[in-house]
Amino acid sequence: MIEKTFVTIAKYQYSSEAQIAKGRLEADGIKVFLADNLTIDTDPLVSNAIGGVKLKVYTEDELEARKILKSIKAYSLDNNGQPIECPNCKQHHVELFSSIDSFKSLLAFLFGILTFTLPFHTRYKYVCEDCKSEFPVKKEYPFKGKRI
Structure with missing residues (x-):
């Protein structure tokens, strides 16, 4: 069995920004995982301290996901x-x-x-x-x- 790993492709200060990007990527069939979004939703002031909300995708989807994010920036x-x-x-x-x-x-x-x-x-x-x-x-x- 091949183990799939995630790679962080973007960081956002607030989870609402990350949710928009996540929705766009999922609309194109890319599986997305958000890290630290619940922590920042609980206390937004810690966002800079923990590095923001991390948008992660499977390693094999990284290039396509970056291309999509760049096109909507x-x-x-x-x-x-x-x-x-x-x-x-x-x-x-x-x-x-x-x-x-x-x-x-x-x-x-x-x-x-x-x-x-x-x-x-x-x-x-x-x-x-x-x-x-x-x-x-x-x-x-x-x-x-x-x-x-």
Whole structure:
């Protein structure tokens, strides 16, 4: 008897994101297993500590599953619905992420932990998946100078 093994092909911060990917893969006939989803559903704050929800497939389905996930991945868009371009390599594989990389962000994070509230100040940046460069989010005000 050949023993089938699983391989992790993606990680998600929340189980709802993993469930969407799981449903898409299962619709194409790929068997999927989620790891740590129940733990994160119980306490979402531990997601980063345990590495998120792991989406696993059989080893023989890995290439096909990765191809399907890549085809449905959404990247960041600007206010006009156009893909955001990396200023370094000019590619469009750009994602938004939040970080705590300034003293003000760190203080807000610590205050949130001490008072059991959500942090009210985080910095958002874009990161390019191709060249790994990070760049700031441009603040666009579509109604600036216009009266509503």
